[in-house]
Amino acid sequence: MKYFLVKTLIFALAAAGIFQFKSYRLMRHDKYRERVLGSEVYYSIDKSKKKHKARKILLGDSVGKQLFDNTEENDSVNSLACNQAISMAGQYILLDNYIKAGNTIDTAYVFFLPFSFSNNLDQIFTYNYFVKQFDRDEYQHLISEVARQQLDKIPFTGIAQFPAVLTSNWAPDYQPEKQSSSRFLSPVSVDYLHKMLALAKKHHFKLVLRSAPVSDKKKHEVALLDKSEIAKYHLQEVFKGYFESIIYIEEKHFTDGTHLIHPENFKGLYKNTIQ
Amino acid sequence: MLFNSVAFAVFLPIVFLLYWAMKRNLRAQNLLLLAASYYFYACWDERFLLLLIFSTVLDYGTGIKMHEAKSIGLRKFWFWLSVSVNLGFLGVFKYFNFFAQSFAEGLQQLGYKADLWTLELILPVGISFYTFHGLSYVIDIYKDRIKPERNFVDYSVFVSFFPLLVAGPIERATHLLPQIQRKRAFNYTSAVDGLRQILWGLFKKIVIADNCAVYANMVFNDSSNYSGSSHVMAAVFFAFQIYGDFSGYSDIALGTARLFGIDLLRNFAFPYFSRDIAEFWRRWHISLSTWFRDYLYIPLGGSKGGNWMRVRNTFIIFLVSGFWHGANWTFIVWGFLNALFIMPSILFKSNRTHLDIVAQGRIFANFKEVGAILLTFGLTVFAWIFFRAETLTDAFQFIGDTFSPSLWSKPEQIKNIYVWLLVGFIVIEWLGREQQYAIAVTGRNWPKALRWLFYLVIVTLIFEYRGVSQQFIYFQF
DSSP: OOHHHHHHHHHHHHHHHHHHHHHHHGGGGGGGGTTTTTHHHHHHHHHHHHHHSSSSSEEEEHHHHHHOTTSSOOEEEEEOOGGGHHHHHHHHHHHHHHTTTTTTSSEEEEEEOOOGGGGOSOOHIIIIIIIHHHHHHGOOOOOOOOHHHTTTTTTTTTGGSHHHHTSSSOOOOOOOOOOOOOOOHHHHHHHHHHHHHHHHHHHTTTEEEEOOOOGGHHHHHHHHTTTHHHHHHHHHHTTTTTTOOOOOEEEEGGGGSBBOOGGGGTGGGGHHOOH | OOSHHHHHHHHHHHHHHHHHHHTHHHHHHHHHHHHHHHHHHHHHHHHHHHHHHHHHHHHHHHHHHHOOOOOHHHHHHHHHHHHHHHHHHHHIIIHHHHHHHHHHHHHHHHTTOOOOOOOOOOOOTHHHHHHHHHHHHHHHHTSSSSSSOOOOOHHHHOOOOOOTTTOOOOOOOOOHHHHHHHHOOOHHHHHHHHHHHHHHHHHHIIIIIHHHHHHHHHHHHHGSSSOOHHHHHHHHHHHHHHHHHHHHHHHHHHHHHHTTOOOOOOOOOOOGGOOOOHHHHHHEEEEEEEEEEEEITTTTTTOOSHHHHHHHHHHHHHHHHHHHHHSHHHHHHHHHHHHHHHHHHHHHTTSSSOOOOOTTTTTOHHHHHHHHHHHHHHHHHHHHHHHSSSSHHHHHHHHHEEEEEEGGGGOTTOHHHHHHHHHHHHHEEEEEEEESSSSSSTTSSSSSHHHHHHHHHHHHHHHHHHHHOOOOOGGGO
C-alpha cells in the first residue's frame, strides 16, 4: 500500500511538473492568449491599450464582433467588440483603457443585443471571459462593489491567475442562480452603464447604445423585457432610440438564433448609424 | 460531481485513504462507502437523495418480506409492490410529460383541442440505473436465485456504490453483493490496473468524446447549413462522442471500484469492431443488454418457440431499450432500427456467429472482416442519428441534408488534429481489443521509464487537447 501511494504520488508530481512546464512556456510571450477560450477578449484588451487615430470606438458582444470584427483595421471606427460574457464591467474597463492610452473619442458605440444586458457576471462563461482577463491587480480599482459581490460567488477566483489555470480552459463548476426571464438590466449592467455615462460626460464624448440584428422569432421575447427598468435606473438618456433601432430579420439568417450565418450581408444596415 | 472534475480528484483520494485505513473493520469500510456514495449523489442534487434512500429501503424491505412470505399470494404482493413503486417513480419522473404531450398531440391530430397538464419535473440523476439495479435484486429474490440481504448497510452500498451510481454499469446482486459482504485486501496490481483504466477512461471522455462533441453539435444543431459530407462526419463524430463518453465513464467507474478492491461488470468490449449487429449488442452497454435479456427477453419466451416469438421478443426488447434511454420518439425509432438491423441474424439464426474477438491473435483483419466491421459501423451510425436528434423531424432533416450533391465535397470546418487524434485512438483500441480495456497491457514488458513516459504522454494529451467540457451523455438517462 505504501509503495502504491509513493509511486502514485511521484507520478502525480511528474504529471503536475509537465503541466506546470507547459503552462510556463505558454505564459512566456503570452502565447496562451491565442489558444484559450476568451482569446478575443485578450485581443480587445491589447487593442484598447494602443493609440489609434479613429475617434469612434465600438464596444460590443459577439454578434457586434461579427459585424465589426475587432481584428479588422478601420481608420474611422475602432472596434473592440468581443463577447457579452465580459459583461458591461468588461466593456467599461476596455473603454477606460482606451481613454488612458491617450485616445480621443467623439462617440462610443455599445453594440449589445437586448438579452446581453442581463449578464450579471453570473454565467458559466464568466470565469474564462472575465475573471481570468480582468480580475487581476491592474483592474481592481475598476471593479465595483456590485461586481465584486458577484465575483465572490464564483469559486476558485483566487487561482485564476495561476499559470496552470490561466493557460488552460479550465473553469470551476458553477451554477448561477436562476433569474427572471423578463429581467432586462442586471445590477452590474446598471452600475457600469452609469460609470460609462460618467466617463462620457468627463471626456466629452457621446455614448450610443445600439443592437445587432435580432431574429424575428425573438421579437416576442424582446417585447417581454421589463423596459420600465430603464426609467427606474435613470438610464433614459443612454437607451434613447435603442429599442426603436432594433432590426428584426428572418430566423434563417442565424446559425443558432443569435449569431449570423453571413454577417457581411448585414453590415450595410449600420452604415449610417456607425459611420 | 463529475469524474473529470477537481472535486472528484479531491474526493477520491480522501475516500481511498480512509477506506484502507479501516481495512480491519469491514463494517466501518462499508459505512464509509455508503456515506461517501450518498455525499457523491447529494453533490448532484440533495433533493433526490431521499428518493434514492426510499428506493433502497423499499427494495430491502420487500426483499425480506418476499423471502419470509408464507404464501405465493403474499410473495407476489411484495414483489409487485416493489416493481410498481420503482417503475412508478421512473414513469412519473421520466415519462409523464412524454405521454401527456403525445396524448395531446394525438388528440389534436383528431381535431380535438387538448391542454393537458404537464409536470415541471427535474429528472433525478441516475434514476434509470439505480431503479434497474434494485429491480434485478428484487426479481432475483422472487425467482429464488438469491436470498435477501439482511444487512441494510451492505444492501445500501450495493445500490448506491458511487462509481456506478449515476451511469452504471447495472450490477447484479449475485456479482456485487458477495464482494461487499467479504473482507477486501489491498492488491497492488489491481490498484495500479484501476488507475490505468481511470486514465484511459479520462482520455476517452476528455480528449475523444468532448472534442468530437464540438463538431457533432455544430452540425446537428444547424444541419441545413452544412454539406452532406459534413453530416456524415458529424454522425461519425457523434458515434465516437457517445462511445468515448459512455465507455470512458464506465472505465473510470470500473477503475475506481478496483481501487477499493471491488470488480464491477464489464460494460463495453470494443463494440465498433463488431462484425454484425448481434455482436455489437453483445459488446455495447453490456450490463443493460444482459439485464433486458435476463429479465425481459427470457421471461417472454426468449428464442424458444417459432420465428414469430423470436421476432416479437426482439422488437419488444429493442423498443423498451430505446424507451429506457429517454422519453422521446427518437429513442424509440433508434430502438426500432436496431431491431430491424438485427432481424436477419435472428431469422437465419446467425446471431451467435461471431462470439470470438475479430482477428484474434492477428494484427490485421482480412478484407471480409473489415467489410463486415464497416457495414456494422455504418448501420449503427445511421441509427445514432435518431439517438442524437432532438426530434424525428430533425433526424429526417439531417438524413435528407446528408444525401445531397454536397455529399462528395470536403467536410467543412474539421480540424485535422482531431481527425488524427481519432485515428490514433482507433489504432490503440484496435491493438488492445483482446484486453479488458485498450491499454490494459500496453507497455507491460517495457522498461519502467518508457512505460511511465507513455502514461505521461496520455496525461499531456488530456491537458493539451481537453475539449470544451460536456456533460456525460448517459447522465440524462
